[in-house]
Amino acid sequence: MAAAPLGAPFTVGFDLDMTLLDTRPGIKATYDAIAAETGVPIDSALVVTRLGPPLETELANWFPADRVDAVADRYRELYVHLAVPACVPLPGAREAVAAVRGHGGRVVVVTGKHGPNARLHLDHVGLDVDALAGSVWARQKGAVLRAEGASVYVGDHLGDITGAHAAGALAVTVATGPYSRAALHTAGADVVLPDLTAFPTWLTTHLLTTPTPV
Structure with a gap:
């Protein structure tokens, strides 16, 4: 797991396209x-x-x-x-962000999309996040996630799994993008969810069962 500074809130990263938003x-x-x-x-x-x-x-x-x-x-x-x-939020996107906040965590969006356009997307749908990094992909995402202290990264693509693991973070995936649940499992995702509607329950269980701070 990526280590956040002592006493800092835990941080969850999200991909944008086909994870949070249908673009x-x-x-x-x-x-x-x-x-x-x-x-x-x-x-x-x-x-x-x-x-x-x-x-x-x-x-x-x-x-x-x-x-x-x-x-x-x-x-x-x-x-x-x-x-x-x-663009429109995917099912469960607002609730997923709220779940992180409800547990006292930070939300960061780390995406391959051009940063200014990613910001316009978030503003358009009214999703408030603590940090945004654009134009990063696969292992590049890992460097951003590590710098943000993210211990969980949620995405839909095999490159998101690579980015999460490059940061030492848990790779949580949703099958709302180009890959099936089976393909995400095979690619090494730590957690595979059908979509973000399942994320709040998963997060609560994860926080209750993880012995060290996430």
Whole structure:
């Protein structure tokens, strides 16, 4: 487990896309807009089945390397108007955040999404968090989680498991993203939940049965 400073509240990290928020409709609309502007065909329905890795990783499937950065910049501009208003919290998201707070803990969001756009998402749905880190992925998430003293990281992707374990944190996963519960188990998740509606009960049990501070 990651060790928080003595006397500090325990900290739980959450991924954003398909963990806390369903961002698929807006992301699809943004990719469709990029395709229309550039004339490059993009299968946006396929794109939203594999959310998680950085934007540039996905764009590299559709654009040559020398165009990726410019297209990523344009995507992020369009995203503010097309994707942010379309996002909705996933079932149990508000209750999961409230459960951490109810036990005296801190909530941090650690995501591969561009930080300013992640902040717009959280503000749009009214989710209040203690800290936000964007544009980090897999093991990079681990460095942020460790710095925040997070002992639990909740995500939906195999990269989230990697990030949690890189921080020495418990990898709690939800099967609301691209991977099934079986696939998350196989990938080494410490806990697999169907969705965040199960998180408050799990957290209460975890805090009661964990002998050392989480």
